[in-house]
Amino acid sequence: MFKVGDKVAYPMHGAGIIEGIEEKEILGEKKKYYVMRLPGDMKVMIPTSKVKESGLRKVIDEEGVKRVLAILSSKKDDDNTNWNHRYRNHLEKMRSGDIYEVAEVFRNLCYRQKEKGLSTGERKMLENARQILVSELVLAKDMEEEKVLTLIEKAMA
Numbered sequence: 001m002f003k004v005g006d007k008v009a010y011p012m013h014g015a016g017i018i019e020g021i022e023e024k025e026i027l028g029e030k031k032k033y034y035v036m037r038l039p040g041d042m043k044v045m046i047p048t049s050k051v052k053e054s055g056l057r058k059v060i061d062e063e064g065v066k067r068v069l070a071i072l073s074s075k076k077d078d079d080n081t082n083w084n085h086r087y088r089n090h091l092e093k094m095r096s097g098d099i100y101e102v103a104e105v106f107r108n109l110c111y112r113q114k115e116k117g118l119s120t121g122e123r124k125m126l127e128n129a130r131q132i133l134v135s136e137l138v139l140a141k142d143m144e145e146e147k148v149l150t151l152i153e154k155a156m157a
Helices: 048-054 062-073 083-096 099-115 120-141 145-156
Strands: 007-010 014-026 029-038 042-047
Touching: 007 029, 007 120, 014 042, 014 120, 029 048, 042 048, 062 099, 062 120, 062 145, 083 099, 083 120, 099 120, 120 145
Parallel strands: none
Antiparallel strands: 007 014, 014 029, 029 042
16 A cells, blocks of 8 residues: 555654565564654554554645645634533544644644643643644655744744
């Protein structure tokens, strides 16, 4: 499905590049794994047989980038529920691996932070959403992280 050099996104971790396909024996069972390098020099191994379940997918294209920026520049969701319900809703979106849902979570938490402040859990989630968003946009736009952060700031202004 994927080959070495492919730019892929992994739910809850961000985007990276497939560096290799290796066969490993773990617990007496031989399996093939995609070896993926993530930002921060983290290496992840995903069984090739579990790609669908893992949510691994190709990085978005230019149209996808435009859609992410449109989400970031749109109005936040009116979410007047309690923080626990809001947190669970955002966590579900983060786990989906859908970059558009991650962009919504990022946008909503940024607005909430400006308006009312965030709980510790929400601050961690905001930082995680930022990392996931930036890592994918860096690969999708083939830009440096600083330029991507500027792009995000402009969209949010």
